[in-house]
Amino acid sequence: xxxxxxxxxxxxxxxxxxxxxxxxxxxxxxxxxxxxxxxxxxxxxxxxxxxxxxxxxxxxxxxxxxxxxxxxxxxxxxxxxxxxxxxxxxxxxxxxxxxxxxxxxxxxxxxxxxxxxxxxxxxxxxxxxxxxxxxxxxxxxxxxxxxxxxxxxxxxxxxxxxxxxxxxxxxxxxxxxxxxxxxxxxxxxxxxxxxxxxxxxxxxxxxxxxxxxxxxxxxxxxxxxxxxxxxxxxxxxxxxxxxxxxxxxxxxxxxxxxxxxxxxxxxxxxxxxxxxxxxxxxxxxxxxxxxxxxxxxxxxxxxxxxxxxxxxxxxxxxxxxxxx
Numbered sequence: 450x451x452x453x454x455x456x457x458x459x460x461x462x463x464x465x466x467x468x469x470x471x472x473x474x475x476x477x478x479x480x481x482x483x484x485x486x487x488x489x490x491x492x493x494x495x496x497x498x499x500x501x502x503x504x505x506x507x508x509x510x511x512x513x514x515x516x517x518x519x520x521x522x523x524x525x526x527x528x529x530x531x532x533x534x535x536x537x538x539x540x541x542x543x544x545x546x547x548x549x550x551x552x553x554x555x556x557x558x559x560x561x562x563x564x565x566x567x568x569x570x571x572x573x574x575x576x577x578x579x580x581x582x583x584x585x586x587x588x589x590x591x592x593x594x595x596x597x598x599x600x601x602x603x604x605x606x607x608x609x610x611x612x613x614x615x616x617x618x619x620x621x622x623x624x625x626x627x628x629x630x631x632x633x634x635x636x637x638x639x640x641x642x643x644x645x646x647x648x649x650x651x652x653x654x655x656x657x658x659x660x661x662x663x664x665x666x667x668x669x670x671x672x673x674x675x676x677x678x679x680x681x682x683x684x685x686x687x688x689x690x691x692x693x694x695x696x697x698x699x700x701x702x703x704x705x706x707x708x709x710x711x712x713x714x715x716x717x718x719x720x721x722x723x724x725x726x727x728x729x730x731x732x733x734x735x736x737x738x739x740x741x742x743x744x745x746x747x748x749x750x751x752x753x754x755x756x757x758x759x760x761x762x763x764x765x766x767x768x769x770x771x772x773x
Contacts, residue, residue, distance in 0.1 A: 548576025
């Protein structure tokens with residue numbers, strides 16, 4: 450049986466941090482979306498602008514240690530670039546994309562690959578003209594076509610394609626599509642251990658229909674745990690374990706921006722409580738990053754006291770928090 454967590458308990462969790470957190474901002478990098486398909490990278494420790502990306506779709510995966518690992522920029526100029534973190538960042542041109550911008554991109558595991566370089570992953574790219582292309586380590590391995598109006602979406606370790614409420618799972622190794630569900634405008638809300646979670650009825654495996662509110666919802670991930678926390682702008686939240694099954698739910702302040710989730714999954718920090726448009730959490734859980742039109746604030750998670758403020762930092766969302 451699913452038990453509702455009392456609001457008082459949720460608020461207590463949301464105000465709990467790691468005691469004795471240092472009063473200095475950590476040595477981390479924040480990749481921010483800046484609007485109009487742009488991205489910028491800032492130092493969390495002092496607000497320095499590290500890099501401004503060319504316009505395009507950004508897709509990345511972190512290393513087990515939390516650093517920026519494999520990363521790509523699918524440029525609006527029609528080129529694919531490898532992104533290498535550093536001072537400065539480097540953008541290595543790898544290939545010309547046989548599709549038209551603007552692009553959508555997803556970097557996902559590809560466990561059925563038999564030949565690969567580096568990580569066993571595939572970058573899936575969709576162009577505005579419907580061109581659908583798979584790259585492995587920057588080399589094209591397949592090309593297919595899709596409807597121009599379709600949406601490519603990454604859901605944790607899976608990639609799906611949707612059109613007019615119909616959604617299909619895309620095999621990154623081949624581009625093959627497997628139907629998941631029809632009449633589901635919001636699409637999958639999360640992926641937990643290979644199962645794609647839908648709030649709509651009738652999902653075919655590996656899709657699964659759960660008694661959830663319709664989306665959209667933010668898919669938040671605890672570190673090192675096979676679990677998803679779905680946080681809705683209404684303030685409703687649901688904890689999803691493998692199965693998949695709902696193992697907890699509750700209600701918080703809500704808000705339209707992306708919330709932050711503590712590394713152990715016990716606390717949600719809602720943007721509305723921090724006067725922010727988006728919130729992220731440092732990798733050790735000791736700090737909160739609150740992004741707004743007034744810049745970026747770094748707060749101690751334990752007591753919400755401001756550690757640093759960078760008015761010059763500009764962005765609309767916090768896309769990645771990685772090691773510095």
